[in-house]
Amino acid sequence: RMPNQPISGNDLARFAGPQTFMRLPEAQGPAGLDVVIMGIPMDIGTSWRSGTRFGPKQIRQESAMIRPYNLQTGAAPFDSLQVADMGDVAINTFSLAESLRIIESAYDGLHDYPVVPATLGGDHSLTLPILRSIAKKHGPVALVHVDAHADVNDEMFGERETHGTVFRRAYEEGLLVPDLVYQIGLRGTGYTAEDFSEAAGWGFNMITAPEIWHKSLTPLGQEIRQAIGDHPCYLTYDIDSLDPAYAPGTGTPEIGGLTTPQAMELIRALRGLNIVGFDMVEVSPMYDTSGNTALTAANLMFEILSILPGVAYR
Amino acid sequence: RMPNQPISGNDLARFAGPQTFMRLPEAQGPAGLDVVIMGIPMDIGTSWRSGTRFGPKQIRQESAMIRPYNLQTGAAPFDSLQVADMGDVAINTFSLAESLRIIESAYDGLHDYPVVPATLGGDHSLTLPILRSIAKKHGPVALVHVDAHADVNDEMFGERETHGTVFRRAYEEGLLVPDLVYQIGLRGTGYTAEDFSEAAGWGFNMITAPEIWHKSLTPLGQEIRQAIGDHPCYLTYDIDSLDPAYAPGTGTPEIGGLTTPQAMELIRALRGLNIVGFDMVEVSPMYDTSGNTALTAANLMFEILSILPGVAYR
Amino acid sequence: RMPNQPISGNDLARFAGPQTFMRLPEAQGPAGLDVVIMGIPMDIGTSWRSGTRFGPKQIRQESAMIRPYNLQTGAAPFDSLQVADMGDVAINTFSLAESLRIIESAYDGLHDYPVVPATLGGDHSLTLPILRSIAKKHGPVALVHVDAHADVNDEMFGERETHGTVFRRAYEEGLLVPDLVYQIGLRGTGYTAEDFSEAAGWGFNMITAPEIWHKSLTPLGQEIRQAIGDHPCYLTYDIDSLDPAYAPGTGTPEIGGLTTPQAMELIRALRGLNIVGFDMVEVSPMYDTSGNTALTAANLMFEILSILPGVAYR
Amino acid sequence: RMPNQPISGNDLARFAGPQTFMRLPEAQGPAGLDVVIMGIPMDIGTSWRSGTRFGPKQIRQESAMIRPYNLQTGAAPFDSLQVADMGDVAINTFSLAESLRIIESAYDGLHDYPVVPATLGGDHSLTLPILRSIAKKHGPVALVHVDAHADVNDEMFGERETHGTVFRRAYEEGLLVPDLVYQIGLRGTGYTAEDFSEAAGWGFNMITAPEIWHKSLTPLGQEIRQAIGDHPCYLTYDIDSLDPAYAPGTGTPEIGGLTTPQAMELIRALRGLNIVGFDMVEVSPMYDTSGNTALTAANLMFEILSILPGVAYR
Amino acid sequence: RMPNQPISGNDLARFAGPQTFMRLPEAQGPAGLDVVIMGIPMDIGTSWRSGTRFGPKQIRQESAMIRPYNLQTGAAPFDSLQVADMGDVAINTFSLAESLRIIESAYDGLHDYPVVPATLGGDHSLTLPILRSIAKKHGPVALVHVDAHADVNDEMFGERETHGTVFRRAYEEGLLVPDLVYQIGLRGTGYTAEDFSEAAGWGFNMITAPEIWHKSLTPLGQEIRQAIGDHPCYLTYDIDSLDPAYAPGTGTPEIGGLTTPQAMELIRALRGLNIVGFDMVEVSPMYDTSGNTALTAANLMFEILSILPGVAYR
Amino acid sequence: RMPNQPISGNDLARFAGPQTFMRLPEAQGPAGLDVVIMGIPMDIGTSWRSGTRFGPKQIRQESAMIRPYNLQTGAAPFDSLQVADMGDVAINTFSLAESLRIIESAYDGLHDYPVVPATLGGDHSLTLPILRSIAKKHGPVALVHVDAHADVNDEMFGERETHGTVFRRAYEEGLLVPDLVYQIGLRGTGYTAEDFSEAAGWGFNMITAPEIWHKSLTPLGQEIRQAIGDHPCYLTYDIDSLDPAYAPGTGTPEIGGLTTPQAMELIRALRGLNIVGFDMVEVSPMYDTSGNTALTAANLMFEILSILPGVAYR
């Protein structure tokens, strides 16, 4: 029996139908699913522009343009995986700390099942509770983290859990295998010369943007894939890794970033990784009224779906 | 047993959850429903700006802000009526003629049940097939038509079925009781002095905008309600009836229109009508990036729901 | 023989065809015309937001929605007057002073013919050279000036000719009959208590916005029409006279302004005036991406065309 | 000696100069000031659209268009009061609870001086700590609260301090004289029939929007002024009290609201109140790219400054 | 005698003058012209976002910034070719099928003259009737088709003539020399693995985007030019071939597309082709409020004009 | 003693605090400063879209996101240089000629001190008076001019001083060492084949965009740095040098421009130049509602600050 299929744009016009990811069926729970799409609409962890609370909505809306077959790579994710959209986590929009607890609990519930959570954000602070839940099931994981920022601050305004402290907390809590952490696209400015060097000392592999300007990212992706091998791996994709030309709709943009060809090369070269979860964060729709940043996020979600373990290629 | 309730904004943040009207449950069919919300995402019947194909999506999105109880009038529509969202009609976006056939057929299917169809447009051409279907069930109906335009052209580019010819066709086909047709808010410019006078000759009651500037519409609404009495009545609401200050996001705006207080007064004064169907058309989201035109449409939908036969008042 | 007609929206779709005002024919000169549409695309006379240089373009674009017959009043301006669009004055965008000289000279050329110039602005400084040219032909004129601002400053940054000094200069130069000057819609804030009182001392009739809030402007218009009688009259319409809700796309908006019903009432009540020229200024398109401010300006231009001497009513 | 004056738009172009409120001087502390302008840039207390964190910035930017003299009323606030801009409160953008503590403490510091705090928001949750601080100094105060919403919820997502619970908390804590609370412009939808009635039971005077549609608010303002008399009074102005046509740039808009003439009438009629503090909240700039909502907020701030005790009238 | 010249930006400010392409003269018919600019304002053939009906208007508006001499290549198209703007085809905006018939007939009329039609779209469905008309005159043509999409679907919603089926129809009808068809920039997602392979089987040469990422397109352009040689060639340019970063204002954007340097390299390398017609389609202005997508389209039109047979180089 | 530091985003939220460049302290004069930030808010020298008058405001606003340490290069400009923001030059917005005189005089005042002026524009015409002032102090300077346009026209509308004639005037007046002038990124279209060649004849080194497409600009920057050596050098950065994908918010965009990686490579490779002044011009905020063009300008300002003589590297 064929798994769930997105509604075809030739059966129902793209501007019609349910606003689930790629117009896949909704699901009430993870039972029977290989991949669950989950939205976490929040922006109270952001430090500059807000608006990512509307990210999941607009990524889903723009995802209606994506067809089920990856023409460029041959991947047919919906032929082999059962995917459905479980809707949104019921965060508490007035409390970041409480929201992080709610998210962790929600993902713990998912992890009773052999399902890969695919998360639509929301600001990057949501990745911390997801990693906590992931680590309960899989132990410390490898991490591919594509971002303009390392998100390894210790505190912001005295708070230890914000969108800028995620991966220091994850490191401290032992959620990651530090040598298998790859942070790609780092750039921007900092408060000290040590902003990145401390994390490098933990073992994190940091690839700054200038190192990869003008280059195909296929070799880098292949290198990472080989280094990580079969280790359970989480992939967290901050849309601000892309240059603001390619993704203007985000809260803390940094110039000199990745292009979309680079983003796709990187993801495609990671095929073969044992991905146990992934997210797409920091889309802030009001800063791109064309909708194209969300469309980009939706396409990158689809590219990651296309490299999940078990996906058939034609 | 309590009927369907919208998801509360205190249970799930408004920017979360399903993108149905007011986050009501979806339904696969009309069985058991008193009111069915139906989207018709189309814009190929428009003559100036397009974009109404995204109207249903954005009205649903903005409707998440509406709470279930009408504080100003006491109406509690979801206490007494079973309402659900059936999604969108699968129109053919490449053929207006074919789309009108599809819509009529879809509404014929609804009319096997004792349900009030509440339609989110979409351009105004969709009202013609709905009226055809309504008339099969109810015979010629009374009509409350709030619009800047009478939509009584004979042809546009040789086409007899467009967003500007709807009510001439409906008249010719005997779908309406001409003396019980009320067109409210008419204004703008025309091609001849007879643009309105012919329809007036059929018996249509035409209330132009200048007649109601600066006035409460409560008396007008009461007068119409009394004239129509218990006759089955269809209510068609073109958002361009509102002044562009109040509803900038529409395709053929005309200055000097209704205010939202007037729109609400009118609807509230119509309470008691035997409404057998209604629609909200011509919201074109890209012309109002704030979302407020769609929010207005959603609120007026709620106001109409609040006056349906059988609604409890507290 | 029928005069020039706008291209009908039923012959050629509104988004097609030439971008002249109402898609009227172009003219190379004023010979044979009763009314000439003239654009003056400039913004170097503005003191806050710029962008009015694109005003004529967008007013013309949005004017494509207007049909030739004024349904609300019965006026048929194109049945009785020969109207054409002469395009734009070739101002010098780097020099305000030089531009004012160019404008005056261009209008002097028009005034060799018995033509009413109808000007699309552009910032309000353009009215000064037009009045200079008008006064050469007609002597001091009556003035109906609809605006949030009196534009009677003496100097701005030491400059005596800007969008804020127009009517003091015109007064000083004897271009106006002071007792027949009506400034309507004045409001906003000022530098001294005397901002308005000096001009009142010259004889100017100043009607501030609070005096006309919540009121029909038909009585005021009728009163002005009677006071001015047959005296040659110039009508200058600053779009910022409207409330920013009704005309957001302008450079120096002031809250608490006119509604579009009031604007139309005022113009319609002025029917009978001996209008020898008029303008529509201060539309700044980038501050209203919906296009509706320009649409409003186009409609008000049409309303003024509808009351010109000699217009037939049906 | 003349108090601080705004930089004149004739001395320095409005788009130049410091981005303080009306380009008044900055101040490091309240010593010597009659009125202190204070920004509270926050949006983590909002329940629907975010973005009010940029409210203070844009209100200050747009305030550059306001001149120092109130032409319509004769008020000359800067002739009699020493006003300066103290910048922004250093809230903790990751914690609403912590931010409320910071705000209260900051205002306690102000209240060592005989100064009227004039606050630019920010979401409405900031009014609660201000009232706490105000009450320490003045005891329970009268309240004029202009808003679409009563903000008297008990909890939202289990939180007791959000932008929707402010005035219940203030009531419970005895910060208000309930009989001297006036909530004006209430409308929208609710969760129960009791949404407003409980607060009415406490003594709150609730004036819903439909009660004041089409009416001058001068009588209402006068009535309130008389009822409150000399009692210390706090004025809190939620920009969403205005209709979305007049103030689209806000987070929880409700149709059928006040017009700006009504807003100005109300404030002007309140002249004579013993105002001990006031705020202007809920401006969310990204939802109005014209800047006009912030301009409106800036003008209403100026109108309130114009009625403060001690202001000279010319 | 010098052919038609665009109005110089130093003679008449760019924001002034007629809204023809590059402010060239209008023409009533093709007699005496080498190249005719023709607009086809339509969007009823689009499957996702609409709005291309305003494409010709905005491309013409933005084209006012282009000067007549191609500084980068030395081309002086207006020294050697007589070019004028014939305005827009009078399509029927309510019927796609009828519009395609009107377009074909309009181009048949052009083809009585030795003129190269240069078309401003409008959605891509307009290319089918143009090719039908072209083939009547020139027989099957070579095709350079730059696009994110192959547009070789068989049907969409049962319709055989839409913006997604153009080149299958053209192939079936023998309008093309299949081996001389080059489709460049293909990418995005599909419904089956065979989406592209069937057309490849016909002989179409399909160059997908990943094949040309990070590369100069000069070699590809030279290769195509040599392969096509002197065969009559039609060039169809879908603006969505560009990456959405470079052309956000379009209806079906696909990430990972061409850059504008690549687009210019490709066109310049095609110099020498026997181009018998070309078009620029799918610009949807509302999705790029900066106007830059239309500016890009205008510049690419100019680049193609610069390589037409007979153009002088300095 | 540590020099002035930007307010940290961890001490005061980025959306709070003064709107100075990077939230540095304000200064009343240049005494004691190494670098002075100066705004020149003007747009009356522009030839197409206006709006650069708001450039300094928005660059300052977006600069709040920049942290003080250049993570990618190790530069710590605020450890070694005393930098402050002196606000805006009080130009006369009604007279370009007068404004240029005011600017020259303002900069003459600066040059009594050993300070590097860092200017936020404003349109490019402001660079002419700055160069006049610079040359009085330093004699003819080397020039690094990054721009889509050479700005070497002789006249525009008969005016000799506009944003398009700056560097011809500077050449004629002997303000530059022609052999040490580097114009980088030139492209677009022109009026004759000689548009660039005349300036090349003066000795100007012109690097057109096609010469550097797809390339790192590090080698070019190094070559320029070596050629200029220690000669006093002015750096003028027109944001339209960037491709419109990267900087949509500008007045005369030209496709096929620089990427932000190229812009940063170029600046970083220029380290070692004896920079005596620099500017960042032509940001027009309304054409990029995301704010990202201004953010880009702010970042490039920071990159230039990072290469000033005397900056410490960690």
Ligand SMILES: [Mn+2]
């Ligand atoms: Mn991140």
Ligand SMILES: [Mn+2]
């Ligand atoms: Mn990031």
Ligand SMILES: [Mn+2]
């Ligand atoms: Mn209608």
Ligand SMILES: [Mn+2]
């Ligand atoms: Mn209508």
Ligand SMILES: [Mn+2]
């Ligand atoms: Mn004016």
Ligand SMILES: [Mn+2]
């Ligand atoms: Mn004005």
Ligand SMILES: [Mn+2]
């Ligand atoms: Mn509130």
Ligand SMILES: [Mn+2]
């Ligand atoms: Mn409120």
Ligand SMILES: [Mn+2]
């Ligand atoms: Mn195509």
Ligand SMILES: [Mn+2]
């Ligand atoms: Mn395409």
Ligand SMILES: [Mn+2]
């Ligand atoms: Mn320049």
Ligand SMILES: [Mn+2]
């Ligand atoms: Mn330039």
